[in-house]
Amino acid sequence: MENVFQAENVFQAPPTHNVFRWENLGDIKEGRGDLGEEMPVLVYRLMQFTMLDVLTREYGTEQANELWRKCGFLAGTEFAKNVLNLDVDLDTFVANLQKALEDLKIGILRMEAFDAETGNLVLTVGQDLDCSGLPMTNETVCFYDEGFISGILETYTGHKYDVREVDCWANGDRVCRFKGTVLS
DSSP: OOOSOOHHHHSOOOOGGGSOOGGGGOOHHHHTTTTOSOOOHHHHHHHHHHHHHHHHHHHOHHHHHHHHHHHHHHHHHHHHHHHSOOSSOHHHHHHHHHHHHHHTTSOEEEEEEEOTTTOOEEEEEESOTTTTTOOOOSSOOOHHHHHHHHHHHHHHHSSOEEEEEEEOGGGTOSEEEEEEEEOO
16 A cells, blocks of 8 residues: 655745845846846835735734734844944944935935933934835834834844834825834
8 A cells, every 4th residue: 555645745845035045135236237226116015015915815904014024124134234234333333224225215214312221212214115105094004114123223232122103104294203112
């Protein structure tokens, strides 16, 4: 009698393109020689909002937003490790982060408040990649950005941060404002 279960096919590792590694982003300059490294924000938002729509339909709004934060956190962590100098003082780090976000056309970062004792902060991102120009919905929508900022802050400081958007283009503001609280 033949064995119905084929052990070699029961547990397979996920394809390598499903597991994020910075090097899997590839050599964009080489691969897009004629088109270049930039693309319209429309294309980015098309990908982002359709993915969020599918997640929301599959898992509900709260779970989709939490998954989106986790995606942002992973991106922020890897961004900090691979793009930013983590061995500098806070003022230099913030200046470098501002420059990187502006150079990459993610947004214009401003630090509004920082409490040196607690590590808590308030920052804004103007001309935000995710939401600037969206129609008014009276909602905050930058869950990915919450995770992205949290990942950057945790990677730099070594402290876990809860980052929440308190003002957003989609709720009538012209900048996205985030409060970051260090978790004990």
